[in-house]
Amino acid sequence: MKLLLAEDDAKTAAFLRTGLTDQGFVVDVTSDGEEALQLALSIGYSVLILDIMLPERDGWSILAGYRSAGGQAPVLFLTARDAVADRVKGLDLGADDYLVKPFAFSELLARVRSLLRRRGGPAPERAQYADLSLDVRRHRAMRGGTALELTPKEFLLLALLMEHQGDVLSRTLIAEQVWDMAFDSDSNVVDVHIRLLRAKVDDPFERKLIHTVRGLGYVLR
Amino acid sequence: MSSADRHAGRQRGKPFSLAARLIVWFVASAFALVLIVSGSLYWALASGLAQVEDETLLDKVHVVTSLLTAPHPDAAVITQEIGEDADAPRRTYVRLLSASGATLQETPGMAAELPAQRFPRVSHQNVSLHGVNGRPFRTLTRALPPGVARASNIIEVATDVSADEHLLARYRLDLGVVLGIALIACAGAGYQIVQAGLRPVRRMGRAAEEIGASTLDKRLEVAGLPAELRTLAVTFNAMLERLQQSFSRLRQFSDDIAHELRTPLNRLLISSEVALSQAKTLAECREALAANIDAGARLSQMVQSLLFLARSEHPAAPITRERIELDRELAAIEEFYEPLASEAGVRLSVACAEGLAAELDRSLLQRAIGNLVANAIEHTPRDGAIRIAARDMGRSLAIEVADTGCGIPADHLPHVFDRFYRADRTRGSKSGNLGLGLAIVKGIAALHGGSVAIESAAGAGTAITLHLPKQGAAPAQASA
Numbered sequence: 001m002k003l004l005l006a007e008d009d010a011k012t013a014a015f016l017r018t019g020l021t022d023q024g025f026v027v028d029v030t031s032d033g034e035e036a037l038q039l040a041l042s043i044g045y046s047v048l049i050l051d052i053m054l055p056e057r058d059g060w061s062i063l064a065g066y067r068s069a070g071g072q073a074p075v076l077f078l079t080a081r082d083a084v085a086d087r088v089k090g091l092d093l094g095a096d097d098y099l100v101k102p103f104a105f106s107e108l109l110a111r112v113r114s115l116l117r118r119r120g121g122p123a124p125e126r127a128q129y130a131d132l133s134l135d136v137r138r139h140r141a142m143r144g145g146t147a148l149e150l151t152p153k154e155f156l157l158l159a160l161l162m163e164h165q166g167d168v169l170s171r172t173l174i175a176e177q178v179w180d181m182a183f184d185s186d187s188n189v190v191d192v193h194i195r196l197l198r199a200k201v202d203d204p205f206e207r208k209l210i211h212t213v214r215g216l217g218y219v220l221r
Numbered sequence: 222m223s224s225a226d227r228h229a230g231r232q233r234g235k236p237f238s239l240a241a242r243l244i245v246w247f248v249a250s251a252f253a254l255v256l257i258v259s260g261s262l263y264w265a266l267a268s269g270l271a272q273v274e275d276e277t278l279l280d281k282v283h284v285v286t287s288l289l290t291a292p293h294p295d296a297a298v299i300t301q302e303i304g305e306d307a308d309a310p311r312r313t314y315v316r317l318l319s320a321s322g323a324t325l326q327e328t329p330g331m332a333a334e335l336p337a338q339r340f341p342r343v344s345h346q347n348v349s350l351h352g353v354n355g356r357p358f359r360t361l362t363r364a365l366p367p368g369v370a371r372a373s374n375i376i377e378v379a380t381d382v383s384a385d386e387h388l389l390a391r392y393r394l395d396l397g398v399v400l401g402i403a404l405i406a407c408a409g410a411g412y413q414i415v416q417a418g419l420r421p422v423r424r425m426g427r428a429a430e431e432i433g434a435s436t437l438d439k440r441l442e443v444a445g446l447p448a449e450l451r452t453l454a455v456t457f458n459a460m461l462e463r464l465q466q467s468f469s470r471l472r473q474f475s476d477d478i479a480h481e482l483r484t485p486l487n488r489l490l491i492s493s494e495v496a497l498s499q500a501k502t503l504a505e506c507r508e509a510l511a512a513n514i515d516a517g518a519r520l521s522q523m524v525q526s527l528l529f530l531a532r533s534e535h536p537a538a539p540i541t542r543e544r545i546e547l548d549r550e551l552a553a554i555e556e557f558y559e560p561l562a563s564e565a566g567v568r569l570s571v572a573c574a575e576g577l578a579a580e581l582d583r584s585l586l587q588r589a590i591g592n593l594v595a596n597a598i599e600h601t602p603r604d605g606a607i608r609i610a611a612r613d614m615g616r617s618l619a620i621e622v623a624d625t626g627c628g629i630p631a632d633h634l635p636h637v638f639d640r641f642y643r644a645d646r647t648r649g650s651k652s653g654n655l656g657l658g659l660a661i662v663k664g665i666a667a668l669h670g671g672s673v674a675i676e677s678a679a680g681a682g683t684a685i686t687l688h689l690p691k692q693g694a695a696p697a698q699a700s701a
Contacts, residue, residue: 181591
């Protein structure tokens, strides 16, 4: 999996490259917009991660050039500005997702994985991790031969964790994906939902699958 | 030179202080009055004198005429009458002329002083003229009735008015002196009156000059001001009051930002420093990093909130409206917050008419209602209830979040939508509450062109209502 990262802040770029490389990605980094477009068009990247503010050519212009040249890879924007107009502009130009700085690395990782999966076709109908199995179509969850009584949202939450098994998911991402709450809620609502889910998925069993990563969010592993 | 400078220059070029203008007007009108009075007095004197002279002339004409038309005219009496006053310094001259214009008889010396050709033709008008030696005369020329003695046809009378002229000349001189004095007196009085009149204005100006950003608590003295200025001073004081409030809010706001930033920054620095110098194990390092992320997340969230608030104050800030079905949206929010509420032992319910819809920014609406619900859960004790209700108000809709919580004391109510305002300052930060939630709700209402209202009774609960127009303003209105 080859990623292009266009980011003009050297430290941010270095951290992101280290983090993504550790996760098994091959990452090309550039700080120049013009070069980013050339690279994107000449190498078949799986995902483009573009900062909007870049020298020579801004993120929007790279995206426009890339799409008009027939580039198909999903594009994730990084922006320091969360002004609605900016977002709308990016999505209109064919961006697939955006992240507002400052963001957590786990958030970026989860979004990149989502983009890759989206391109990879429909989600699998069944998911399995350890002794936990999900039947996505029937909304049924089993653990160790016992059926779990989950509400629809609890099932969605568990499915999300399963889909991203091993990745830490932030509270914001969880609220957005499961409840469609597109805002950064500063209350601990997601924690309560996770607690309720744990009561059903983990509490009756010896091995705990849902883990809290302090400061970041939750992970199934 | 910038346009502002030019403008100021033009203002400066516009002459005359208020005082100068008042003085000029005062002096001009007072002097005009004095001028009119003295002019009419002069005119009355001059015309009075002329009338006396004219009566003398007419009298003479009548006397001579009646002597001439007597049945038996006495030549000696006529001669005496004509020569009368011949020796007095103020002389009246009489001349009788034939139809052909030849002099029949005249007062001695008259030919030298007033030759016949100087006289005007027969008329009923008195005429002023100057004699051969330059003496001023008043004259009258009359035709005599036909058939009078000695075939006299025309009578000419004249009287010397040089004494009158002297009197008037003297009077004019006196008037000139009086007018000069009056002018100076008017100017002096005007200056004094205007200065005295404007003194309160100057005093006010000086008092206002002393008021600056650091002395906004000063007020203008209203007592003792004239009525016109009192209104101005009261208005000015009201403006100062508003300025002072804005200033202190702003100061409070920046103090609060500094304070709120300092706490997580401090945590960040200390945990990093301790980890760097003392941590021995990987677990300790992880612990420090996790603490750093917590602090960083808190900072980041605060900055985002403040940016959001700053943007929401911009009237033209764009929002993306989409059609929202309120019953579904509110049900989703209820579903999201339900576990939090039931964990707090609070019943959460939604009341919304089916089919109620509006064009709103979805994520902003979620954020506003979410903030209100989270706030309500935090402040409602066990066994309480929270009700989210949406009502159709015609062109707008009202979304109310009401709780049975502890309520907010009346003196806090006007401030709860201020940034960083927490009714209980010591308790707020424990739950990670920055005191920005309600400010953001207000900002969201403003972005939609709506408003937010709060009702609360201590101990009985709080109800906060969002009033949002169902549709955005037309583009033309929005850009105006």
